[in-house]
Amino acid sequence: MTDTPGWASPGSSEPPRDGTRPTADVPTVPGQSAPPHDTPPAWGTAPGAPQPPYGQQPGGYGQPGPYGGPAGPGGQYGWGAPQSPKPGIIPLRPLGLGEILDGAMSTVRKHWRTTLGLSLGVAVVQQGASLGAQLAVKGDTGEYTPVVTALVSMPVTLLLGVVAAALLTMVVSRAILGQSVTIRDAWRDARPRLLQLTGLTLLTGLIGVGVVLLGFTPLIGYLLAGAEEPAIVIPLAVVGLLSFPVAVWIWIQLSLAAPALMLEKQGVLTALSRSRRLVRGSWWRIFGINVLSQIIAAFVAGVISTPFMVAGLVLGFDDLARQADTGDSGALPTAMLVTMAIGGVISSTITLPFTATIGVLLYVDQRIRREALDIELARAAGLPEYGGTGWGGQPGPNPAARL
Structure with missing residues (x-):
């Protein structure tokens, strides 16, 4: 597990400011870079894959939101943020x-x-x-x-x-x-x-x-x-x-x-x-x-x-x-x-x-x-x-x- 890239310390000698998180396209490990993207892909869709039309996107306007209700103009952010991935014991996001x-x-x-x-x-x-x-x-x-x-x-x-x-x-x-x-x-x-x-x-x-x-x-x-x-x-x-x-x-x-x-x-x-x-x-x-x-x-x-x-x-x-x-x-x-x-x-x-x-x-x-x-x-x-x-x-x- 110690060889997993995610555990390496950041390459920058200056730690991030308190309360801020780097964006998804900022690498946290020397020699690695996140796939560039302007907007986050829909959950379950691989980066670079063709996206369905706007009205047919999951959680798009007029479509069911992530928690069962209709979503608003924000697409997948209708009634709330999309669920974070949880491959193991915790969801991969800031924890409560x-x-x-x-x-x-x-x-x-x-x-x-x-x-x-x-x-x-x-x-x-x-x-x-x-x-x-x-x-x-x-x-x-x-x-x-x-x-x-x-x-x-x-x-x-x-x-x-x-x-x-x-x-x-x-x-x-x-x-x-x-x-x-x-x-x-x-x-x-x-x-x-x-x-x-x-x-x-x-x-x-x-x-x-x-x-x-x-x-x-x-x-x-x-x-x-x-x-x-x-x-x-x-x-x-x-x-x-x-x-x-x-x-x-x-x-x-x-x-x-x-x-x-x-x-x-x-x-x-x-x-x-x-x-x-x-x-x-x-x-x-x-x-x-x-x-x-x-x-x-x-x-x-x-x-x-x-x-x-x-x-x-x-x-x-x-x-x-x-x-x-x-x-x-x-x-x-x-x-x-x-x-x-x-x-x-x-x-x-x-x-x-x-x-x-x-x-x-x-x-x-x-x-x-x-x-x-x-x-x-x-x-x-x-x-x-x-x-x-x-x-x-x-x-x-x-x-x-x-x-």
Whole structure:
């Protein structure tokens, strides 16, 4: 999928202005040009084909419009714009909130073997690592047990997150064109970029953590000096808390870097710069969609995990009661940990593909809005009215469809 022409970055060093989209005859990829035309051809008619007389054109004056009603003098734009092509999970045009959410759910629904298989494998290893860390610590660190457990399992969690993001990005990129993909295909496409994606993930994480630590540095230094004057501590604490909105702002600015790195074969720093350009002017929209998707995923995960948590409390009630009587703050009962881990596996399996797909669809939506990527995607999908020739610019079906 990374070889598909539509994913290449624009050849111009100056990005398009915010809120503008190039016309259909402006190429978005170096060395390619769209077929010239003065007026857009009717949907379903190849460019250059003879057109029927005006009164007989679909949606022409006096003819049924695209939604069943009579069309006006605008021909095919009678009662509304013609429907955009939809070879895969999304229509190839600027997307609304509902279409992005529907595209994410459609990816899981239509490609459930690949998406759920990937997320299940990742969730099993991730929850297994967390469970193993908790059983190894056994509560010996007291109230710091959750922190120690998180630190022990963090490398595995980070690596699995990178692998899941890379593979699911490849799945979504093909699903947009209506192409099927297996886990083997996704791994083959994503493997060359895994090291760079790992570096990108570490760098963005360090940037966010560094901003927060920088904000709290004055407060930490003041407290370490042994001073605790409230008139100084409170303002310093406010300064530290203000670092969180700054970290969130940076997070959104860099949120499209991973898809840019994977699909455009960009370097780490170039992908970060690319993300900032794509987000510019749309920060609040991207922030809102990201937050909403996280809320939806958290709600679904909570609904799934709650019964397992309750079952774990029932199974471990005797051990918890004995610890309360003896004042022991040891580890949670093993039965409770195992039950909660099973719930975590199921919830992660369902929610991970959804949240990963949202990020890729936001990237595609921004490129459609700014760079007319929809035209290149229509060509890559093999739509003849856009001059498409099939998969990756080569005639014939997608080779992944035979697997």
